Amino acid sequence: MQQGFFQQNHNAKIFRQSKLLDRRQRAEREVKQVRCKSVQERFSPWLDGELSEIERIAVEEHLAGCPRCRAELKAWEEISASLRGLKSSVSAPEGFAAGVIARLETMPAASGVAGALEAEGLETSSEAGKGLKTAAKRGGFALAKALGLGSRWGMHLGMSSTARRWAASAAAVVLLASSSLGIAFHYWGSSIAPRIAGIPGIANIYDRAYLPPAEGDNAGASTTSGISGTLGANSAVSPLPGNGATGNSSSEASAPGEGGPPAATGESGAGKSGAAVSPSPTGSSGETSIAAVSLQPKVFLSKERVITSTLVKIQVADLDAAQAQLNTLRKNYGATSQVLARQANGASERYIVKLVAAPEKEAALITALGQLGTVVSQTTETQNITANFEETLEEYRATIAQLNSAADAAQAQELIVRARDLENLLNTWDKEAEKRVIVVWLEG
């Protein structure tokens, strides 16, 4: 019994000790967890560089001994980096300011309290118009969906007249941004454009394609010729949502309660093409007969085409001011322009625009551009695009032929977009071969 008692006592002691140990371990674990929690609460200001020196050291010390927190912080950092990767700078569409002013012109003048009250009234009165705009947009997207087209095509349908050119432009930006100068964008064949579109950081071409070509650039309006014009004459086979999908549509212009022209439509090419191609974003998406239509490809002369392109990189003090000056210069020299990119990475900003000028004005324009700031580099390249042009022309013709024998509306829709983009690309090349291309890179 005695032994048994001791034994029992001993066992009890061990049991108590083990419980004690267990409790201590748990306590340590809890302390650690509390510390982890407290450290993790500092991850957010850590990422922002907003921790005090003492806090920072404390966090660092903890991280050194805690793999779990290190992994956690890594996840936070990755998310933060991805977020910053979404950093963007979007240019307002051409004619945006004019659109706002046009709207304001139809409204009472702002003056003190009365003006503020009017503003409130305005918001209410424009609801009806907004409703219509939204309906138009929804119609556009719904249609794109109904046609079984993805967002790319949905967006494409919304503004496709310049999409191809933007694809080419975006390609140019990639080349330029990676400092490998080239005018290879002139060569980016049809098969490359969709691939470009899938590259992160570039697909804003579909955003940018919302932007109509700059004033004076007739290429954007070229959809009234060739296939697009033909299609425009027959909206039954062209249930394109047009700019309705972008909220920048002809239907918007007619929305009651919205005085003045819609913002951003202005005199834009997109506006024109939207009107010419399809005023009916809610048009039939069903099986539409396309047999009655026989489209003729636009005729391009067979000749040698050479594009001369100059990249001028200029360091400027004030990017906004330089951009404005550049625009004035462009007008003075009768050049057309197309914004390729406006980028900001926090430290610096850049604005890249493509100008197309008459050959006799090229030299003077480049000299004048030099006054915008300090010319960092200037390189000219000449490329013979004849073969590429012919190849694309062939593809364009084949697409039209395919379109003429398309079996269903969805397929036809896709082919229309493709053919129109190819046509625009050919138009651009054709035009640029007769002129001089100057890619101006302003670095602020």
Next chain:
Amino acid sequence: MDLVKQLIARSQQNDLNAFEDLIKLYQDRVFTLCRQLTGNHADAQDLAQEVFVKAYYGLGNFRGEADFGTWLHRIAVNQWLNSRRKKNLASFSLDAPLLTEEGEMMREVAATAPDPEEAYEQSETRQMVAVALENISAEHRMVLVLRELNGMSYEEIASILNCSLGTVKSRLNRARLALKKEIEEMNSGKKSKNPAKK
């Protein structure tokens, strides 16, 4: 800056020409923020237009104490929150950008364009983050957009949101937690990788 002050003063006298110049000076910045907040171009356009209309009518109250750009940002943020609240009453919006297997169209030319292969690898994560950003609450999204996408300081954010630095700090922390949780749920398959219908 003097130019901006002059334009503001003239706009306050209902000079629309001056206000148009003012719009041109700020439109890209406002448009960028609107694009980031709304997530699509069409809504960004509507929002940006509303911002300038509101600004025009509110110019009488602008005393020049804050930076004009910050003031416009504040209008944009408030206007967007209001429109979101209204929108949330409706069941869902078709205005949200659509996603395909090819991914949502990327937003911008990257600040420093990576080479295509590297870019491809990054695309999925970035796309997921972009979608997650759309799915979290408007308040969380807003503060992340201002901080991460616009690189604003806590002070600037506090000024735009009209709140204290402490609030900015805690809101950012909560927003990041919410975003991380959203991404984790997307990764674990609990949530769709498409934007939520709001």
